[in-house]
Amino acid sequence: MVGFASFFRSKRGVAGVGLESLLVLKFGGTSMGNSEAIGRVSDIVRARRSAGPVVTVVSAMAGVTDRLLRLGQEALRGQPRRIEGEVDSLRRRHEETFLALESGAGYRAWVGQFLERCFGEIAALLRGIGLLGEFSARSSDKLLSYGEILSSRLLAEALAASDKDFCFSDARDWIVADMTREGAVVDFPETERRVRKHVRPLLARGRSPVAPGFICRTAEGATATLGRNGSDYSAAIVGAALRAREIWIYTDVDGIMTADPSLVAEAAVLPQVSYQEAAEMSYFGAKVLHPKTMIPAVSRRIPIRIKNTFNPEAPGTVITSRSARRPVVKTVTSVRDLALLNVEGNGMVGIPGVAARLFEALARAEINVLMVSQSSSEHSICLVLRAADAAASVAAIRREFRLEIERNLVEKVAVTDGVATVSIIGAGMRGTPGISGKFFEALGHHRINVVAIAQGSSELNISAAIRERDYRHAVQAIHTAFGLTRDLHVFLFGCGNVGRMLLRLINENRRNIARGLQIQLKVLGAANSRHWRFAPAGLDGRELEALGSGARLEAQEGAEPRPATEEIFRRIGATYRSDIVLVDATGADMAATHIEGLRRGFHVVTANKKPLTTAWKDYQEIQRLRRRKGLGYQYEATFGAGLPLLYTLQDLIQTGDRVIRIQGCLSGTLGFLCSRLDDGVAFSSALGEAMRLGYTEPDPRDDLSGMDVARKSLIIARELGFPLELAQIRLEPMIPRRFFKLASVESLLDRLPSCDAEMKRRVASARAQGKVLRFVANISREGCVVEMQRIGRETPVGRLAGPDNILVFQTQRYFENPLVIQGPGAGAGVTAAGVLSDILKIAKSI
Structure with missing residues (x-):
């Protein structure tokens, strides 16, 4: 027998006169799944035929081949009642599907007669299997062939009902194969001669053949099958024999993708791959053509195009002898x-x-x-x-x-x-x-x-x-x-001032981020303590703008009562997104949420100090998980808002400097109060002014307690490697502790003037020494102290004015002239900017 490669390289092929634009269209089982899908197939075939000659090859209806195989096995086991019911079910499925395509009386009568004959033959074959007690390979091939015979003959008749140029062409008349232990081996020279005899004349007369895939005939005339991916192989065989312009394989995806979309939701369609690449992809698990399928097309250098029956306008993926230059990894x-x-x-x-x-x-x-x-x-x-x-x-x-x-x-x-x-x-x-x-x-x-x-x-x-x-x-x-994923997905916990501002910043800067980092930043959703909004494809610009402008989360279309965090994580994980960033803009104890998020493979960005200042063991677990899983865990905004304080500290440590002491003012609110005391304003009046300007929490005691500064100090201390607990921070509030026992903010404001005289005295005493009062954090190996202190007026901390933050790093490298970082340390805007900066750090790292 002449091998297919040498035969196709020879000059003995069919002359392609008039067939330069010929397309071979192949439709798989999902494309032939039901009447709606087959209606799409009919539309595609008619549209392509209007542009030039076509040969159509179809698989059996979805699931039919498996059902026929089970029928043969049940016949062998002697189960006639089950067989009878299943045969009737298969007949009804074909009848209902194809009668839905055309309403002509002649067509309907023909369908009934054809199905009666075919299923009569199937029933007789099954009885024979049962009587002989043998389900041989030949019997199996004969039985399985009916799947393609039924679908192709019925489709051809449905198309011909409105256009007589469509006709049926039985592939058993022209594909000849020898059956070996390894499967069917096609006799290409004989197949070519038969294609010239049976198919080419139809095309020459302007007819459009519809043929069954998967099936062939042996040299002895017995029905046989081409094995796995047989229908694709059939299309390639007839396409090569006729020297088609292209072979189009229709399936249920838009083409060959950069990854399985059930694993990577961002997987994209590849416009072009080479024959070799497609063969490798198939071997290593991608749902592409079987390498054997491509052999006839490769020998003739005929492009194969993967198309989507359900999205026929998509260009698909073309498989040719050449590979596209990009991407390097396909x-x-x-x-x-x-x-x-x-x-x-x-x-x-x-x-x-x-x-x-x-x-x-x-x-x-x-x-x-x-x-x-x-x-x-x-x-x-x-x-x-x-x-x-x-x-x-x-x-x-x-x-x-x-x-x-x-x-x-x-x-x-x-x-x-x-x-x-x-x-x-x-x-x-x-x-x-x-x-x-x-x-x-x-x-x-x-x-x-x-x-x-x-x-x-x-x-x-x-x-x-x-x-x-x-x-x-x-x-x-x-x-x-390898740059095949260019999306970064954010899910936001907390829709307060910082969360709203962050959504606004993302919406306003998405184009700049896409242009600068080649990353699409998408927000999967947001949650507050009572509601959530989840959008697997990402919130659109309209929603981001609304939420960023202060619209209530629960008022958004699609918002729902918030489920348990476990369910939120399950829903996020079910999107199969590659890189997801959980953003914590709450003030809640979220340590367990951070830990579970890291365990599930999510990056975390937090402006919330509490998860990093709970028990030392939780802090260690967060750091262990981020290292073990190689995930981003960014928390620059937990102290200093948008200032690069954490980055500077980490850089000093990583470059081998030894930190001796860190001193700073880490509360914009308390810094503003100290500045107003310098100006001679009474303490109670200064607090009222800060409240009117929005510098304080709703209950200003949350600021005056100094606990926020203590948490920031603890984060810095732990970053230095000090295994401290929050209770070990020596904290002295800005006002006497008795004020924290009052029942309401109103009671606080009524009694606060009683502090004015004492605060004035402390300011005067400090001024007499050339100093000023500042609410300071001091962090060193001796421990952490957070309290109001007298500071030299000409020192960096003493010169601080207004709501700015400042941090002074005294290190071995910066000993005589400490490193100073100063800037805005309060406000939703700068904090949200710090959070966005942390998100972009993760984007750059991946």
Whole structure:
């Protein structure tokens, strides 16, 4: 027999006179799922035919092939009643589906007669299987062929009811194959001759053939099938034989994607891939064409286009001999339900033929190996295979190497369960330095352990075996690392002043962020203590503007009562977004929420100090999780609002400086009060002024207590590595403790003037010494002290005026002239800007 490659390279093909614009259209099972879907198929076929000649190849209706196979198995077991009911059900499905397409009396009568004949033949075949007690490969092929015969013949008749140029062409008349142990082997020369005889004349007369996929005929004339992806193969065979312009494979997705969208919601359609890339993608788990399907098209260099029946205007993905230059890595794939087989032994080192015996043993057991990794010392060989084959593979290898095992030359034949593979594929990887480094860096950054590695010399793919529990996170991390994910998703807890301002800033700056960082910043939703609004596709600009302008969350369309945090996380996780940032703009104790969010793989940005100032063990757990999972945890806005205080502190530590002491004023409210006392204003009047300006909390005692400054000081101390608890901060409030026992703010304001004289005396005493009063935090190895202190008027802290914050770093490097950072430290605007800055730090890091 002449091989397909040599035949297609020869000049014996069919002359393409008049067929330069020929398209072969193939529709799969989902496209033939019901009357609505088949109606779409009919519309597409008619539209394409109006532009030029077409040949249409169709699969069986969705699920029919499996149902026919089960019928054969039930016939073999002798279950006639179940068979009769299932046959009737299949007939009704076809009848109802295709009668819904056309209403003509002649068409309806023909459908009834055709179904009567076909299902009569099916019933007779099933009776024969039951009587003989045999369900042979030939009987199976004959039975399964009816799925495609029914769908293609019925579609052809439905199309012909309104356009007589459509006709049926039985693929068994022109695809000839020899049946071997490995499956159908197409006789391409004979198939070409038959295509010339049966199909080309139809096209020459302006007819449009509709043919069944999947089925063929043996040289002896028996019905046979082409095996897995048989209908795609049929389309490629007839397309190559006719030298079609393109072969269009219609399915239920817009094309080949950069990742499985059920794992990575941001996965995008690739406009173009090469034949080699498509073959690699299919092998390593992507739902693309089977490599065998492409062989006829590759030999003729006919482009294959993947299209969506349900979105026919989408351009799809074209598979050609050339690869698009960008992206370098085209897709990230994964395969699950695998096992790792490891064979080890010193007796394997330097012994020829060990690998050959290993693969021969597995081949005899009909076990397919997906991935191979061997150490250069030859001490071990790792094989990745289907989990279902693991036990049989161990038994086969133990039989083959029985003597070596007895003599301890082969020391270990072990299986690791719960394995998956992740792979990157792209022709642009060839010769490009740093690809493998980035691949493994992405896995390492997210603490995903690699148990085996493989890369072909073609450099088209790199694969790693990992624990199956990590596969989703791995695909998302790699997809992001290679720039295939360009979205960052935010979910906001807290819709107070800071939260509202943050939403406004995001809405106003989204275009600038997209232009500068090549990142689309999207808000998945927001929650307050009672309600939430969740939008998996992201809140639109109108909603962001409304919420940013002060509209109530519960008033938004789609807002619901807030569920438990666990349910919020479940819903967020179910979006399969790669990079999600939880933003905490509340004042609640959210430590448990932060910890659980990190455990689930979410980044966290917080302006809320409480999670970082609860128990030391919770702080340690937050830091441990962020490091172990390689996640962003940003909290610059917890002290100093938008000032780069935390960044500076971390930079000093990371560059080897030793911090001796940090002193500062970390409350804009208390700083304003101290400035007004310097101006001679009575303390009670200064507080009233601060309240009118919006500098204080609703209950100003929350500021006057100094607890907010104490929390900020504790965050700084813990950043320095001091394992302090909040109770260990030495805190002296700005006013006597008796005022904190009063029942209301009104009572406070009524009695506060009694403090004026004492506060005036303290100001005068400090002034007499050339000093001023400041509410100061002092942090050193000796501990943390937060209190009102007398400070030299000409020092950086003494010169502070108004609601600004200041932090003075005295370090080994900055000893004589301490490092000073000063600026606005209060207000929703600067705090929200600090939060947004932290979000963008995460965007840059991924």
